Amino acid sequence: MEYIKNIREKTPLIHFITNYVTVNDVANATLAIGASPIMTDEIKDVKDMQNICNALVINIGTLNERTVESMIEAGKRANELGHVVVLDPCGVGATPYRNEVINRLLEEVKFDCIKGNISEIKAMANVSSKTNGVDACEADKTTRENMHEVFKFAKDLSIKTGAVIAITGPIDVIADSKNAYISDNGCKEMRAITGTGCMTAGIIAAALVANKDDKLKAATAGVVILGLAGELANKYAKGTGSLHIGLIDELSNLNDNILEMGAKIERFEI
Amino acid sequence: MEYIKNIREKTPLIHFITNYVTVNDVANATLAIGASPIMTDEIKDVKDMQNICNALVINIGTLNERTVESMIEAGKRANELGHVVVLDPCGVGATPYRNEVINRLLEEVKFDCIKGNISEIKAMANVSSKTNGVDACEADKTTRENMHEVFKFAKDLSIKTGAVIAITGPIDVIADSKNAYISDNGCKEMRAITGTGCMTAGIIAAALVANKDDKLKAATAGVVILGLAGELANKYAKGTGSLHIGLIDELSNLNDNILEMGAKIERFEI
Amino acid sequence: MEYIKNIREKTPLIHFITNYVTVNDVANATLAIGASPIMTDEIKDVKDMQNICNALVINIGTLNERTVESMIEAGKRANELGHVVVLDPCGVGATPYRNEVINRLLEEVKFDCIKGNISEIKAMANVSSKTNGVDACEADKTTRENMHEVFKFAKDLSIKTGAVIAITGPIDVIADSKNAYISDNGCKEMRAITGTGCMTAGIIAAALVANKDDKLKAATAGVVILGLAGELANKYAKGTGSLHIGLIDELSNLNDNILEMGAKIERFEI
Numbered sequence: 001m002e003y004i005k006n007i008r009e010k011t012p013l014i015h016f017i018t019n020y021v022t023v024n025d026v027a028n029a030t031l032a033i034g035a036s037p038i039m040t041d042e043i044k045d046v047k048d049m050q051n052i053c054n055a056l057v058i059n060i061g062t063l064n065e066r067t068v069e070s071m072i073e074a075g076k077r078a079n080e081l082g083h084v085v086v087l088d089p090c091g092v093g094a095t096p097y098r099n100e101v102i103n104r105l106l107e108e109v110k111f112d113c114i115k116g117n118i119s120e121i122k123a124m125a126n127v128s129s130k131t132n133g134v135d136a137c138e139a140d141k142t143t144r145e146n147m148h149e150v151f152k153f154a155k156d157l158s159i160k161t162g163a164v165i166a167i168t169g170p171i172d173v174i175a176d177s178k179n180a181y182i183s184d185n186g187c188k189e190m191r192a193i194t195g196t197g198c199m200t201a202g203i204i205a206a207a208l209v210a211n212k213d214d215k216l217k218a219a220t221a222g223v224v225i226l227g228l229a230g231e232l233a234n235k236y237a238k239g240t241g242s243l244h245i246g247l248i249d250e251l252s253n254l255n256d257n258i259l260e261m262g263a264k265i266e267r268f269e270i
Numbered sequence: 271m272e273y274i275k276n277i278r279e280k281t282p283l284i285h286f287i288t289n290y291v292t293v294n295d296v297a298n299a300t301l302a303i304g305a306s307p308i309m310t311d312e313i314k315d316v317k318d319m320q321n322i323c324n325a326l327v328i329n330i331g332t333l334n335e336r337t338v339e340s341m342i343e344a345g346k347r348a349n350e351l352g353h354v355v356v357l358d359p360c361g362v363g364a365t366p367y368r369n370e371v372i373n374r375l376l377e378e379v380k381f382d383c384i385k386g387n388i389s390e391i392k393a394m395a396n397v398s399s400k401t402n403g404v405d406a407c408e409a410d411k412t413t414r415e416n417m418h419e420v421f422k423f424a425k426d427l428s429i430k431t432g433a434v435i436a437i438t439g440p441i442d443v444i445a446d447s448k449n450a451y452i453s454d455n456g457c458k459e460m461r462a463i464t465g466t467g468c469m470t471a472g473i474i475a476a477a478l479v480a481n482k483d484d485k486l487k488a489a490t491a492g493v494v495i496l497g498l499a500g501e502l503a504n505k506y507a508k509g510t511g512s513l514h515i516g517l518i519d520e521l522s523n524l525n526d527n528i529l530e531m532g533a534k535i536e537r538f539e540i
Numbered sequence: 541m542e543y544i545k546n547i548r549e550k551t552p553l554i555h556f557i558t559n560y561v562t563v564n565d566v567a568n569a570t571l572a573i574g575a576s577p578i579m580t581d582e583i584k585d586v587k588d589m590q591n592i593c594n595a596l597v598i599n600i601g602t603l604n605e606r607t608v609e610s611m612i613e614a615g616k617r618a619n620e621l622g623h624v625v626v627l628d629p630c631g632v633g634a635t636p637y638r639n640e641v642i643n644r645l646l647e648e649v650k651f652d653c654i655k656g657n658i659s660e661i662k663a664m665a666n667v668s669s670k671t672n673g674v675d676a677c678e679a680d681k682t683t684r685e686n687m688h689e690v691f692k693f694a695k696d697l698s699i700k701t702g703a704v705i706a707i708t709g710p711i712d713v714i715a716d717s718k719n720a721y722i723s724d725n726g727c728k729e730m731r732a733i734t735g736t737g738c739m740t741a742g743i744i745a746a747a748l749v750a751n752k753d754d755k756l757k758a759a760t761a762g763v764v765i766l767g768l769a770g771e772l773a774n775k776y777a778k779g780t781g782s783l784h785i786g787l788i789d790e791l792s793n794l795n796d797n798i799l800e801m802g803a804k805i806e807r808f809e810i
Binding site (some may be wrong): 294301312318322491515516 | 560561562564565586602603604605636732733734735777778779780781782784
Binding site for chain 1 (some may be wrong): 289290291294295305332333335336361364365366367368403462463464465507508509510511512514515
């Protein structure tokens with residue numbers, strides 16, 4: 001497959017309503033992989049911006065009441081236009097307000113992919129059953145031992161939402177209602193830089209726009225691209241600062257050959 | 271001329287109302303060239319902040335209704351005080367709301383320099399004639415072949431607004447109502463990092479404050495400084511992450527000798 | 541003492557309501573030293589977020605009317621829960637609105653540490669006596685000659701607020717009502733990168749949560765950690781871009797041995 005070539009040739013225009021913590025990294029990672037980011041969260045602006053874009057990424061990391069309305073407006077418009085929509089439920093489960101917002105988003109917007117860490121994804125399931133997601137904090141990370149439970153979990157959420165579910169962690173799980181991929185790409189040092197998850201959401205959106213044939217495979221490519229870039233950068237990084245910069249360097253140099261050689265993925269029927 | 275020496279000696283204090291995507295880069299680039307940035311967008315704060323600053327840079331990249339009012343308030347105060355005011359009409363032409371806001375800004379605030387890419391500058395002209403700027407998307411980049419059309423275009427906007435017009439691209443054009451400079455500095459890799467335009471606006475503001483004699487030349491220096499820094503960094507960058515960091519390194523090391531040796535500019539009467 | 545080991549083992553969860561200019565650096569610096577940052581400024585979110593955190597850092601750099609209310613709400617909740625609360629009065633003294641906000645914060649929230657540069661700290665004292673802090677701009681930097689005046693000043697503010705006062709500059713001063721430390725760590729090049737102060741506030745918060753025995757020593761450790769990291773990075777930085785990244789690298793590699801060997805501190809009774 002030519003996931004990256006397709007992104008670089010089609011240069012998807014991706015509209016982000018995202019947190020102000022990692023927004024610069026998200027823009028640079030999106031550019032580095034060959035797509036084009038645009039950020040706006042003003043309600044008077046978001047529908048018209050969707051009209052000229054190919055995708056929407058919603059990240060609730062630094063949500064506020066004003067931007068939540070913009071997320072919903074933009075999401076509805078993206079759905080009307082058949083655009084790719086990715087949700088990053090950043091910090092869901094941490095507070096009741098975040099759970100409430102995620103509930104509203106799930107009710108009003110249809111997502112192609114939902115990407116979070118295991119705690120966030122577990123909290124989301126709780127959210128949809130009207131509890132507050134605090135229990136998710138106890139969740140174990142995905143391991144070879146518990147991964148079939150995680151598949152089950154992801155499968156259920158995929159059936160409920162219609163979205164591909166991407167659960168990042170030491171082992172990444174990407175699943176729909178029938179199949180799951182796991183990826184061993186990435187490295188533990190990446191947990192000490194902020195924004196890897198937010199960047200992943202953008203790259204997934206780019207991959208989904210440019211590779212329409214198979215959503216699950218495209219989302220998996222998105223997750224692997226970010227993990228592999230970090231892994232390659234970690235070979236020469238001298239700390240988390242240079243890992244951060246090296247990750248963007250590697251994204252900008254990545255091609256489908258490197259991706260195919262470097263991808264550590266396995267497929268499961270679930 | 272001693273553009274950079276003057277900035278480093280006068281350390282202009284520049285007030286930015288700018289987007290949250292590239293604001294950190296803008297602050298670091300402004301510091302690297304020897305000026306001093308301060309960011310505030312609260313309407314209760316902006317007039318008083320202008321009182322102690324030397325310049326204002328308005329960038330509408332992630333505008334919202336609240337900050338638009340602050341832009342206008344700050345702009346009016348800057349005008350009253352005779353401060354340098356630079357406009358970066360980031361994303362104008364993409365949505366009607368952005369066009370409307372630029373219209374208001376042009377009506378209520380007088381700018382010393384307006385800096386954008388060719389699509390934004392074309393959209394601005396349309397905006398002022400009350401259309402929505404969508405056509406600007408078809409605009410060609412500036413080349414040796416079409417540059418006299420771009421000069422004409424910039425000249426008209428300069429006459430209409432009283433501002434120096436800086437149009438960044440593969441060939442940069444900086445023009446007022448009588449003369450134009452073109453610059454071949456910069457490198458195509460810079461298009462894959464976010465914020466080069468936003469940083470340029472800040473450096474132009476610093477150059478204008480510290481070099482009062484000739485607005486056109488000072489604005490040209492601002493454009494060349496950023497382009498040259500990127501060009502120098504690109505010699506050793508390993509990707510867009512290290513290009514981004516190298517660009518800041520080069521800005522912090524730049525002096526007027528390097529600038530004079532590296533500037534690739536030509537002057538035209540228009 | 542094992543300041544850093546304690547942070548890395550306890551991984552304090554720190555809630556930041558901070559400016560959008562340096563927020564990414566704050567998050568990465570907090571992660572690099574072994575703590576865990578979370579940013580939210582929505583009033584519906586901040587109390588619940590405090591419930592699951594260990595500390596709160598308030599930075600008024602890009603304050604607005606909405607986020608000021610969130611700062612106060614979060615601060616009150618943090619006080620109720622006995623959490624560490626750090627104030628970075630970024631830009632106080634520059635405008636009356638900032639002074640007013642700092643006044644309200646001091647009235648409504650109790651801080652464990654207040655960290656600013658000498659102008660900000662002087663402005664704060666003026667603020668509490670209802671003047672507008674403009675005079676602070678004339679303040680001299682701390683030197684060996686005037687440091688006893690600075691101690692007096694910090695001591696008074698510490699008595700008034702109950703907080704440890706950290707005044708960063710060429711010589712850093714960290715004082716409570718009885719003792720003061722000075723630190724010669726850091727390097728002048730750090731003044732040309734934005735966010736070193738904001739990062740220091742986060743590291744102080746992490747140090748205070750993880751080292752409960754002695755607030756003054758823990759806050760001093762926080763200041764020294766950031767200064768030392770910059771100093772070490774400056775040995776190989778090629779400009780302010782690589783200094784910025786190197787500083788994060790050094791933070792991520794720092795341990796208590798390096799800290800003890802590198803700390804240039806002196807203690808005074810005041």
